[in-house]
Amino acid sequence: MSELAEILTPCILSRGIPAWFEGIKAIQYAKKYSNSNEMADSEQSYEVGDFQNVEEVIAYFKEEAGDVKADWVDIMKRNAPDVLRQYGNLRTSILKDGIVPRKLKELVLVGINVAERYEKGIALHVNSAKKLGASDQ
Structure with a gap:
């Protein structure tokens, strides 16, 4: 569950804390119905x-x-x-790279910007993801 919580953090940058909270609620719902015993809290420390x-x-x-x-x-x-x-x-x-690599976080931001039809954001995050090794595929 820690990996899912971290993958949602780019939502904070693009769509704010409420979007992140919705994602966390989805994780909690999934955890409840999957009988997962995995800890929801991440051991990853984040440096400012x-x-x-x-x-x-x-x-x-x-x-x-x-x-x-x-x-x-x-x-x-x-x-x-x-x-x-x-x-x-x-x-x-x-x-930054954490449990989830930055490249994947950039791809999440591509998806968010595609959903919002924000062309400048799409271009920015596609370019960033490509710099980190993502391909057109």
Whole structure:
């Protein structure tokens, strides 16, 4: 169950905590009806990213997006710079290799963005997954 809980964490980045909670409820439901004795809590420890300032976060986002900076980054920088810094730390923490490799997490984000028909997100996460070894297949 720990692997399933971790695979759902990219939902936090794309669709927020409520989407993650819905996934956790589904895991709990499956556990209840499968008579699984596996622990639901992960032994995986998550380290918070270490961005110290907004410029580091912006450089990270640009690198991740192929030197393209999204408009929302400028809006956050101007209006909520500490939130932007913390979001960068959250993102790196969620997307790092853990029980589930980052490549699979990127593919989950591709699926989320396809479902939402968000073309920029699809392109971003397809490119990231390919950098990590995913193929068109």
